[in-house]
Amino acid sequence: MARVRVLLFATAREAAGRGRLELTIPEAGARVDAVLEELRDRYPRLAPVLATSRIFVNGESVARRTAPLAPDDELAIHPPYSGG
Amino acid sequence: MSVLLTRRTLRVDRAYAELARGVDGAVALFVGRVRPDRGPRGTVTHLRYEAHRPVALTALTALDRAARARFGASRVVLWHRLGRLGVGTASVIVGCSAPHRAAALAGCRHLIERLKAEVPIWKTEERARPARRRRARPSPRRGR
Numbered sequence: 241m242a243r244v245r246v247l248l249f250a251t252a253r254e255a256a257g258r259g260r261l262e263l264t265i266p267e268a269g270a271r272v273d274a275v276l277e278e279l280r281d282r283y284p285r286l287a288p289v290l291a292t293s294r295i296f297v298n299g300e301s302v303a304r305r306t307a308p309l310a311p312d313d314e315l316a317i318h319p320p321y322s323g324g
Numbered sequence: 325m326s327v328l329l330t331r332r333t334l335r336v337d338r339a340y341a342e343l344a345r346g347v348d349g350a351v352a353l354f355v356g357r358v359r360p361d362r363g364p365r366g367t368v369t370h371l372r373y374e375a376h377r378p379v380a381l382t383a384l385t386a387l388d389r390a391a392r393a394r395f396g397a398s399r400v401v402l403w404h405r406l407g408r409l410g411v412g413t414a415s416v417i418v419g420c421s422a423p424h425r426a427a428a429l430a431g432c433r434h435l436i437e438r439l440k441a442e443v444p445i446w447k448t449e450e451r452a453r454p455a456r457r458r459r460a461r462p463s464p465r466r467g468r
Contacts, residue, residue, distance in 0.1 A: 249376055250446035296444075299379050316376055323373070323404060323445030324356050324416050324436065 242270040244309055246279070247316040248286075252293060255285040265309075272297065273305040275315055286317075294318040327384040328403040329375055329445075334414045339401045348398050348421040350428035354436050356416040358409050366451035373406045373415060376444040380404075383443045387435055395431035397422050402435060404445055415447075 241264045253259045256279070265274050272295055280287045295302045296316040297309065309315070326342070336355060343351045361368045388400045401419035409415055418439060420431035439445075 247376065249374060249444070250448060254448075296376070296379055299382065316379070318376065318379075318444050319446065321441065321444055322447045323375070323443055324440040 241265065242267040242309060242311040242313075244270070244275055245312070245314045246275065247314065249316070249318060250322070251319045252286060252289045252317040255289050256283040267311065270309040270311075271305075272302055272307045272309060272315065275309065276305065279317075289319055290317065292320055326388050326400050326402065327381060329377060329380060329384075329406055330403070331405070331407045334403050334405050334417050336414070336417060339403060339417045339419050342401050343399045343419045343421040346398050346421060348428070349423050350425040351419065351421045352425070352428040352432035353401075353417065353419040354432050355414050356418075356436070358411050358413050358415055360411045361449075363451070364454070366453045368411065368449050369452045370408050370410050370450040371415065372408045372448045372450065373404070374446050374448075375404070375406055380444050384439070387438050387442070390438075391420060391431045391435055395420065395422060395427045395434065397427065397431045400431075400435065402439060404439070404443075406445075408450075 244263050246261050246263060248256050248259055263275055263278055276290055298314055358371045384402045388402060391397045391400050397420045399421040401417060403417045405415050418432055418436045420428050422428040
């Protein structure tokens with residue numbers, strides 16, 4: 241099993257009711273989309289937010305949601321930015 | 325410091341001093357402030373800003389480099405405030421110095437637009453509920 245840390249910001253945090261959490265997923269299928277699926281199951285209100293969010297793994301933007309994850313990776317959910 | 329995420333007050337005089345350290349002929353500054361937007365859910369009283377700090381600092385540093393390369397900017401300021409800010413408070417200062425005004429102004433505009441689109445910073449609104457209109461009480465009829 242792979243433990244993955246998840247950071248949630250702004251509307252993602254509001255939808256989940258928390259800003260950070262840890263998930264344990266099977267190491268064999270440890271991919272970004274598996275984590276997102278788990279998040280949607282746990283927090284249904286996150287689904288529409290995830291649809292418009294960018295995903296970062298260990299501080300790097302992830303283009304494909306099939307990207308693999310390693311144990312202790314940090315996955316961050318970035319809803320559309322609104323600084324300024 | 326050209327790139328900054330801080331909970332402390334942003335000072336325009338310090339941003340100007342940072343940009344005016346060289347001998348450039350032009351300094352352009354933009355200051356974004358919290359405005360009291362009105363809507364059906366009330367009027368904005370505060371904005372709460374948060375950031376994914378390490379990713380935001382990397383993105384701001386990339387913007388700084390890009391502005392120097394693209395506009396020939398000598399100095400750049402990209403400062404963003406975090407935390408709960410009241411109406412009228414400066415939330416962002418962006419600035420650019422260059423030998424001439426065209427580059428400084430274009431660089432400054434470019435920086436604020438890209439900051440808003442590409443840097444992981446978010447704001448959440450706090451609004452005061454709109455005051456309910458009181459129904460005027462019908463005046464008691466006076467007997468004649």
